[in-house]
Amino acid sequence: MRKSALVLFIAVAGAALAAQAPAPKATPPRAMRLYVLDCGLLNISREGVERYHVTTAEVGETRMPVPCFLVAHPKGTLMWDVGVIPDDDVEKAAASGARYDVNPTAAAVVTRTLRSQLAAIGYRPADVTYIAISHAHKDHTANLNQFAGATWLTPRAEREFMWKPNNERVEPRFFSALEKSKWVPLDKDEYDVFGDGTAVIKAAPGHTPGHQVLVLSLAKTGKVMIAGDLYHYPPERGFHRAPPDNEFSVQQSAASRARIEDYLKATKAAIWIEHEWAANAKLKKSPQYYE
Numbered sequence: 001m002r003k004s005a006l007v008l009f010i011a012v013a014g015a016a017l018a019a020q021a022p023a024p025k026a027t028p029p030r031a032m033r034l035y036v037l038d039c040g041l042l043n044i045s046r047e048g049v050e051r052y053h054v055t056t057a058e059v060g061e062t063r064m065p066v067p068c069f070l071v072a073h074p075k076g077t078l079m080w081d082v083g084v085i086p087d088d089d090v091e092k093a094a095a096s097g098a099r100y101d102v103n104p105t106a107a108a109v110v111t112r113t114l115r116s117q118l119a120a121i122g123y124r125p126a127d128v129t130y131i132a133i134s135h136a137h138k139d140h141t142a143n144l145n146q147f148a149g150a151t152w153l154t155p156r157a158e159r160e161f162m163w164k165p166n167n168e169r170v171e172p173r174f175f176s177a178l179e180k181s182k183w184v185p186l187d188k189d190e191y192d193v194f195g196d197g198t199a200v201i202k203a204a205p206g207h208t209p210g211h212q213v214l215v216l217s218l219a220k221t222g223k224v225m226i227a228g229d230l231y232h233y234p235p236e237r238g239f240h241r242a243p244p245d246n247e248f249s250v251q252q253s254a255a256s257r258a259r260i261e262d263y264l265k266a267t268k269a270a271i272w273i274e275h276e277w278a279a280n281a282k283l284k285k286s287p288q289y290y291e
């Protein structure tokens with residue numbers, strides 16, 4: 001092909017691709033943003049509530065939200081926790097939502113796909129730079145396969161836990177594609193995602209072997225800790241009762257809670273318990289964002 005013909009070909013092909021593109025691509029923001037996405041809810045039975053060593057009367061609202069989070073930073077994007085039912089299943093379900101029993105005490109309902117919410121703000125899963133999860137339980141991992149092209153930030157112990165044979169706490173079909181993903185082992189207490197201290201993943205093991213929390217320093221909002229499942233219901237924080245019996249390590253979990261509470265006091269960070277219904281209801285939801 002002659003050079004002029006090649007240039008023409010590229011221009012035509014480019015225009016065709018642009019015509020196909022469904023949504024405008026987001027430009028990196030000048031300051032870090034946090035988007036809170038709706039990845040469904042869990043209906044928890046009485047037995048399920050009591051697993052956390054609280055009663056239904058003590059917690060009031062027993063339902064749990066399932067949020068997903070996108071951090072958009074000038075240097076890239078980080079997806080944190082990715083829902084309880086894969087988008088493909090949600091698309092096939094009726095308008096009333098897709099359903100999935102995480103276990104006999106927790107029934108999930110999801111009405112919106114993660115990818116449609118990302119598309120609405122100009123992102124595709126394939127564009128995401130980093131993927132990280134608080135931990136590998138089923139209600140935090142459903143859409144991991146869509147992020148197999150991202151760099152996976154995970155403690156080695158959690159990765160091993162995910163491929164442990166006959167592990168009933170995980171759903172391997174949610175993350176099979178990640179086995180070949182590029183990954184960074186997080187083996188220290190803290191990992192600075194973008195290298196400027198604004199997004200730090202902090203170890204908080206116990207709930208699972210590599211459970212972790214995300215600390216964001218937002219220019220206007222301040223310091224926020226997205227705490228995974230360190231706690232499930234807010235009263236657990238004040239009661240100081242033993243962590244649930246079905247934790248991977250009750251002892252490690254109790255130690256992580258104590259260490260994180262000290263950290264919260266020292267840094268004055270706000271804690272966001274991911275499954276806390278009332279707090280989640282008050283959060284700004286994507287396309288709105290925190291900055």
Ligand SMILES: [Zn+2]
Nearest residue numbers: 137139140229
């Ligand atoms: Zn959870």
